[in-house]
Amino acid sequence: MEQTVRDVITRLGVLQDVAVLCADTDLYDAGMSSHASVKLMLSLEDAFDIEFPDEALERETFASIEAITRTIAGIQASE
Secondary structure, eight states, rough: OOOHHHHHHHHTSSSSSSSGGTTSTTTTTTTHHHHHHHHHHHHHHHHHHHOOOOGGGGGGGGGSSHHHHHHHHHHHHHH
């Protein structure tokens, strides 16, 4: 799952050097904008065939690869 998240981020081109980022690196500190996070969310929904619930639509959900994978795993477990 983490690799798929990294692949989506790379494909969108919202960050440089995604491969060298630690899973807990703050993506906003690494250069991701709020606009890019929306594009990322939509692309992740497509990649994982999920929909982020309203309560997950906050900055912390997309703050790191680790946070994203944890959220996606929770969504998938609840389906």
